[in-house]
Amino acid sequence: MENPIGLAVQDFLYREADLLDEWRLTEWEALLADDARYLVPPIGVDNQSELDPDKVMFVVADDREMLRARVVRSNGGVDFAEKPRSRLRRAVTNIRILDVHDDIFRVTANVVVYRSRRSEVTTFIGKYRYRLRRSGNGFLIAEKRVELDIDVLRGQGGISIIL
Template sequence: MNSELHYEISNFLNHEAFLLDHNHYNEWLDILSVDIKYRMPLRVTTNNKGQSNIVNNMTYFEETKSSLISRVARLYTSSAWAENPATRQRHIISNVMIESTSNSDEYQVRSYILFLRSRGSDHDTEKLFGERLDIIRKENSKWKLIERTIYPDQAVLTISNMSMFL
């Protein structure tokens, strides 16, 4: 990959993190393609080191643009009790690796994520970390997220709810 492309895609991912960290959810929806697939399969602990510990047919969430729009809309209502008081969150993205796909406008992008969240005056900080596998496409001269699969490193998630976006 050339450095200009890496810079563009890394900036896209950093901008996405900024939008999520600052609760700009409607703007975040704008960078998602209409055909987005957004999912997080389960990780399990296995004794067999040669066997995959990802269970792809079981997910914490499997979303479409429509379901993501509904989740975002709910955040702006009084029934979003999981976000009251509002959380403070950080999405730390690193190790961005980009590969070409068979479509010249699409790229497969791997990145690592560290998600941190605190609430109110709580002393506890929740964290989730893992790897993301994205498909990113240029549509009308703008980058769009087409597909995201999040592979958590934890087999047991230590977060209080799944109201966040990764």
């Protein structure tokens, strides 16, 4: 990306990835818009980007309050699914701004998240679909949809991390 807006979007997504990998969830939460949604559609289907969480059961469909509760649980040490905490590393690539309407940027990126825990490494592969809202000199996450390219969560178990 050579244009300033593209570089700013890329930097924002890389910063978000670092915060999540380092479990700096309070700082990550500050990147969320007041009406933010975090969505993981059903896996193993072809039309994940078209599914509506109000009509179909999603793996994760969190609004801002549910995300805040996740952060509080994790920071308070009561997130038992993550005791001990997983070591995380993610690669975010192929970042593209699809379009801009008013102050909303529709952005996609490919992602691979590696989770290492109790001598096991699991991999989540997929696509991020963001709605980023311009805010001051930066962006806020209005919606983050994670479309996983896996058929079942067998090896991954549940999704106890924020992808």
